[in-house]
Amino acid sequence: xxxxxxxxxxxxxxxxxVLAVAGGVGxxxxxNPVHSALSLLGTFLAVAGLFVLRHAEFLAAVQLLVYAxxxxxxxxxxxxxxNVKRVSPESAFxxxxxxxxxxxxxxxxxxxxxxxLAGSLGRRGGGAAALQTVQGHVVGNTEAIGWMLYRHFLVPxxxxxxxxxxxxxxxxxxxxxxxxxxxxxxxxxx
Amino acid sequence: MIGxxxxxxxxxxxxxxxxIGLMVRRNFITVLMSLELIFNAANLNLIAFSDRxxxxxxxxxxxxxxxxxxxxxAIGLGLIIALERLKRTVNLDDANEMRG
Numbered sequence: 001x002x003x004x005x006x007x008x009x010x011x012x013x014x015x016x017x018v019l020a021v022a023g024g025v026g027x028x029x030x031x032n033p034v035h036s037a038l039s040l041l042g043t044f045l046a047v048a049g050l051f052v053l054r055h056a057e058f059l060a061a062v063q064l065l066v067y068a069x070x071x072x073x074x075x076x077x078x079x080x081x082x083n084v085k086r087v088s089p090e091s092a093f094x095x096x097x098x099x100x101x102x103x104x105x106x107x108x109x110x111x112x113x114x115x116x117l118a119g120s121l122g123r124r125g126g127g128a129a130a131l132q133t134v135q136g137h138v139v140g141n142t143e144a145i146g147w148m149l150y151r152h153f154l155v156p157x158x159x160x161x162x163x164x165x166x167x168x169x170x171x172x173x174x175x176x177x178x179x180x181x182x183x184x185x186x187x188x189x190x
Numbered sequence: 191m192i193g194x195x196x197x198x199x200x201x202x203x204x205x206x207x208x209x210i211g212l213m214v215r216r217n218f219i220t221v222l223m224s225l226e227l228i229f230n231a232a233n234l235n236l237i238a239f240s241d242r243x244x245x246x247x248x249x250x251x252x253x254x255x256x257x258x259x260x261x262x263x264a265i266g267l268g269l270i271i272a273l274e275r276l277k278r279t280v281n282l283d284d285a286n287e288m289r290g
Contacts, residue, residue, distance in 0.1 A: 009192055010191070010192050013192045013196065017196075017200045020200065020204060021200070021203055021204065021207070024203070024204050024207035024208070024227050025207060027207070027211060027220065027223050027224060027227060028207060028210055028211035028214060028215060028220070028224060033217060033219045033220055036219075036220050036223055037219075037223065040223045040226060040227070043204070043227065043230065044230070047230050047233070047234060050197070050200075050234060050237075051233075051237050053192070054197070054237045054238055054240070054241040055241055056237045056240065056241070056249050056252070058249070059233075059237065059249055059252055059253065059256075062253065062256060063233075063256070066256055066260055067226070067230075067256070067259075070260065071226065071259070071260060071263045074263055074264070074267055075219065075222070075223065075263070075267070078219060078267045078270055078271065079219060081271065081274075082219070082270060082271070082274045082280050097214075098214045101210055101213035101214045102210055102214070104213065105206045105207075105209045105210035105213065106206065108206065108209060109202055109203070109205070109206035112202055112205075113199070113202055116195075116198055116199075116202070121193075121194050121195065121198075121239075121242065122239070122242065122243055123243070124242055124243075124244075125242065125243040125244025125245060128241065129244075130244035130245065130246070131240065131241065131244070131246055131249070141249075144246055145246065145249055145250065145253070148246045148247070148249075148250055149250055149253070152247075152250075153247075153250050156254060160254055160257050160258070163257070163258060163261055164257065164260075164261055166261075167260075167261030167262075167264050167265050168264065170264075170265050170268065171264040171265055171267070171268035172268075173268075174265070174268030174269055174271060174272045175268050175271050175272070177275075
């Protein structure tokens with residue numbers, strides 16, 4: 001029991017890390033897109049838990065609401081709309097160039113890891129207290145983020161709203177029936 | 191003691207998984223899921239360094255990344271719908287009109 005309490009954060013971290021990596025492996029190996037989506041959901045939940053461990057409680061809530069709630073439902077809706085049965089199994093799963101891709105990915109990861117281990121992580125700062133204080137008063141993480149967002153990052157915040165508007169218009173135009181994408185018989189005109 | 195380095199390594203693993211998924215999978219939906227994995231890896235790094243450096247800006251950046259990821263998912267899924275309507279498939283290898 002003393003071991004458990006002394007190493008609680010480490011144990012939780014390793015459990016969540018294994019869950020996140022297992023979810024990621026599931027995303028790229030499951031044949032069925034629904035199974036991939038569900039294991040992606042596992043990764044999202046584990047990452048939200050990891051956010052809490054790093055004193056980012058507000059972001060953990062945002063992760064749950066936006067990713068697990070919004071984006072995941074969007075994915076599942078599209079999987080339902082699209083007939084995934086038409087994707088032939090041999091082309092849906094790992095193809096013959098898969099080993100090359102895996103080797104390339106591992107080499108890329110090794111290069112980045114070499115760069116990370118050779119560099120330094122920067123000076124340790126104020127820790128958790130700095131993430132929860134506003135002008136010397138201890139408030140919650142959410143209030144501190146609100147102050148930061150609306151005092152120092154107001155212009156990027158407004159620009160992001162334009163990004164969302166453009167994305168919404170684009171998604172609507174792509175989804176329209178008369179978007180000019182369809183030729184005769186569902187084939188593209190030459 | 192779990193430090194920022196643990197988070198960087200975990201984020202690296204998730205990023206590499208996402209990149210491998212981008213290269214290996216030919217199903218457009220799964221490719222978009224791999225992209226979400228990469229976004230999550232970036233967010234993990236930002237949160238870890240925000241905690242280590244005691245600077246709240248990293249969490250703000252993570253909020254912006256989540257927003258852009260949501261916009262990207264909406265556009266990408268709209269593209270899937272359009273591709274399915276046009277070609278009756280979501281296989282990326284079948285969308286090769288722009289090949290020279």
